[in-house]
Amino acid sequence: MADVAIVDWKHPFTQNRVPNMPNPLIERTKDEFLRIFGGKPEVAVMAPGRVNLIGEHTDYNEGFVLPAAVDRGTALAGEARDDRKVVLYSADYRQQAEFSLDSLFPDPARRWADYVKGVADQLQRGGFHLKGFRAVLKGDLPRGAGLSSSASLEVAAAVFFQKTSGLSIPDLELVKAAQAAENAFVGVQCGIMDPFASHLGKAGRALFLDCRSLEHQWAPVPPGWTLAVCDSGVERTLAGSAYNERRRQCEEGVRALAVGIPHAKSLRDISLCDIEKHGNLLGPVVLRRCRHVVSENQRVLDMVEALKDGRLERVKVLMEESHESLRDDYGVSCPELDLLVELARNQPGLSGSRMTGAGFGGCTLHLVKDGAWEAFKAVMQEGYEKKTGIKPGVYAFRAADGAKILNGG
Numbered sequence: 001m002a003d004v005a006i007v008d009w010k011h012p013f014t015q016n017r018v019p020n021m022p023n024p025l026i027e028r029t030k031d032e033f034l035r036i037f038g039g040k041p042e043v044a045v046m047a048p049g050r051v052n053l054i055g056e057h058t059d060y061n062e063g064f065v066l067p068a069a070v071d072r073g074t075a076l077a078g079e080a081r082d083d084r085k086v087v088l089y090s091a092d093y094r095q096q097a098e099f100s101l102d103s104l105f106p107d108p109a110r111r112w113a114d115y116v117k118g119v120a121d122q123l124q125r126g127g128f129h130l131k132g133f134r135a136v137l138k139g140d141l142p143r144g145a146g147l148s149s150s151a152s153l154e155v156a157a158a159v160f161f162q163k164t165s166g167l168s169i170p171d172l173e174l175v176k177a178a179q180a181a182e183n184a185f186v187g188v189q190c191g192i193m194d195p196f197a198s199h200l201g202k203a204g205r206a207l208f209l210d211c212r213s214l215e216h217q218w219a220p221v222p223p224g225w226t227l228a229v230c231d232s233g234v235e236r237t238l239a240g241s242a243y244n245e246r247r248r249q250c251e252e253g254v255r256a257l258a259v260g261i262p263h264a265k266s267l268r269d270i271s272l273c274d275i276e277k278h279g280n281l282l283g284p285v286v287l288r289r290c291r292h293v294v295s296e297n298q299r300v301l302d303m304v305e306a307l308k309d310g311r312l313e314r315v316k317v318l319m320e321e322s323h324e325s326l327r328d329d330y331g332v333s334c335p336e337l338d339l340l341v342e343l344a345r346n347q348p349g350l351s352g353s354r355m356t357g358a359g360f361g362g363c364t365l366h367l368v369k370d371g372a373w374e375a376f377k378a379v380m381q382e383g384y385e386k387k388t389g390i391k392p393g394v395y396a397f398r399a400a401d402g403a404k405i406l407n408g409g
Contacts, residue, residue, distance in 0.1 A: 030044055231392050231395070
């Protein structure tokens with residue numbers, strides 16, 4: 001894997017083991033099923049959201065990413081039917097959707113159900129025979145915070161179909177079906193990182209994913225540290241068009257660099273030495289875009305090594321360098337994200353800050369020692385509100401396991 005040997009490291013960090021306890025989200029979803037349908041569910045599934053520790057805008061360039069599943073997500077509780085009808089109630093939207101697995105079409109009035117329909121469509125295209133079901137759907141991820149609530153829903157739906165239809169779906173096939181559901185049915189061109197992390201995450205670990213080969217391993221997240229996410233409250237209004245523009249600029253860069261580097265098929269094949277040697281083939285803007293992606297790939301590899309060795313000061317530097325590169329070379333930060341990173345920079349108990357996600361709003365990620373969490377939260381909320389008039393959402397997460405199937409009753 002890119003000239004680095006990766007294993008599922010267990011040292012130098014000793015992972016915290018949390019006893020099996022009822023998941024509040026699953027329990028609330030089961031209670032909703034009892035309220036709506038008048039009985040106990042037979043099956044309950046929970047799939048988590050994710051946060052990306054490092055590796056931004058590298059996925060569509062066949063590079064490396066390092067996400068972690070988080071301990072909040074989407075739950076489904078229900079039971080199989082003997083026919084091909086799906087009856088689905090969203091506890092969050094207080095809406096019910098009914099549809100046949102033989103006739104799957106988007107519904108503008110119930111867009112949330114399209115994610116489930118899209119998963120069904122992809123699984124059936126893959127040759128899997130699905131049964132209908134009735135179920136309640138509920139999530140506890142902050143909306144619009146860039147924590148992949150859509151991937152969480154798609155993975156939960158795929159696992160729920162797998163269980164209620166008595167299927168055995170290989171992990172990679174399930175992940176690809178979840179991604180394709182969003183691409184083809186919902187119409188959002190997401191990458192594979194989000195469903196991969198939601199399905200295959202591990203507690204206390206980050207997922208090191210090669211987006212070209214889909215090889216994956218796990219690296220330790222230090223226990224006693226919180227994955228803190230700060231929501232800027234700025235809607236990512238430019239993210240869609242800017243995202244497409246950045247993809248085009250990366251593709252343009254690869255075509256230009258291929259004159260001097262014939263083997264290059266994507267920016268994954270380019271090194272920083274190549275950028276220095278052949279950068280004259282690129283215009284100034286495209287040069288900066290390519291430099292970010294190439295340097296970010298290296299930072300992912302360096303981050304994995306730093307986590308393996310327990311070098312948290314190195315983790316902090318890499319996260320700061322990632323933010324600066326996203327701000328200056330890739331041009332996807334904004335003043336509000338920069339402010340959140342600056343407010344966090346000198347706080348005690350901090351081991352790194354950066355923007356996370358597509359950019360132009362959204363969230364920042366901070367690695368914060370548990371004992372410093374309350375003070376960190378207060379400083380971030382007060383400092384940000386004082387400067388912007390917006391009180392940011394500040395959330396604490398742990399690196400969590402991927403999708404789970406539980407008994408419904």
